[in-house]
Amino acid sequence: MTGNKTVREIMSPIEDYDMVGADDRLCDALKIIRHNYDKIQAGEPGRYHKTLFVKNAAGEIVGKLSMYDLIRGLVPESAKKADISKTLQRTISVKAAEAAEEIAEVQERMQWLETDFFELVHKQSRKKVRDVMSPLHPLLKEDDTINRAIYMMFKENIRQPMVVREGRIVGVVALMDIFPELLEIAGDVCFWQPPE
Numbered sequence: 001m002t003g004n005k006t007v008r009e010i011m012s013p014i015e016d017y018d019m020v021g022a023d024d025r026l027c028d029a030l031k032i033i034r035h036n037y038d039k040i041q042a043g044e045p046g047r048y049h050k051t052l053f054v055k056n057a058a059g060e061i062v063g064k065l066s067m068y069d070l071i072r073g074l075v076p077e078s079a080k081k082a083d084i085s086k087t088l089q090r091t092i093s094v095k096a097a098e099a100a101e102e103i104a105e106v107q108e109r110m111q112w113l114e115t116d117f118f119e120l121v122h123k124q125s126r127k128k129v130r131d132v133m134s135p136l137h138p139l140l141k142e143d144d145t146i147n148r149a150i151y152m153m154f155k156e157n158i159r160q161p162m163v164v165r166e167g168r169i170v171g172v173v174a175l176m177d178i179f180p181e182l183l184e185i186a187g188d189v190c191f192w193q194p195p196e
Contacts, residue, residue, distance in 0.1 A: 007149050008142035010181060011163050011171035012047070014061070020052045022062055022130040026073055029065055029129055051160060051172075054133045061169050063133035064160065073132035074124045138162040138169060146181060149173045 018036070020029045029052055036048035054063040139152045139161040152161050153175070163171035 005146055005181065006142060007140050007144045007146065007163055007171075007173055010146060010149075010177045011140075011142075011173050012049070012177055013171050014053065014169050016047050017049050017051065017053050017172065019055050019061075020065060020129055022054050022056050022128070022133070024129045025125065026070065026127050026129060026132060027125040030070065030125060033067070033070070051174075054129055061136065063130070063135055065129055065133045066159070068159075069132050069134050073127055074120055076124065136162055136169070138164040140164070140173060142170065146178060150178060 018032050020032060032052060033050055036050060039046065039048045040050075051064055051066045053061050054065055056062045137156060137158045139156060139158065140149055140163045142163055142165055144163075149161065153159065153173070160172050160174045162169050163173060
């Protein structure tokens, strides 16, 4: 029965995912994702993922690169600095000149918000994959239950926890791996609703 399935039965094998090098440019990763996205849009049969896994020079998986990571990567590093220091907040009325200088620095860092999106993508897509990728979260074992997978996803706020076997990553559990199981159990009528 579906309710007793383990992570092994629903996970997507790691071999189903495309890989990218940690030292590759974001532009290289975008080409792979664009290729998969086009196949999905065209309805081509097969499993095409919008997440890539990142390998280091030794061939070990060291991270993942999702659509969220790619879009987050468009934010320039200068804009990720703290906006205004606590010291500035305390002394703004006393040291107006210093405050004005710090505010000007913040405005310069945030100027990218007014940049044309084309220019932003063009410039930021030169970043290395390692600068944008998310760390790995090997939280699940193959014999874990679907309930544990759901709990770990939400407890740890991880959309795609990794599945490990003997310390090696063998799969990924995504919401789209769990959703069909939910639909199968629910059937045509939600049995947990009281009859009318």
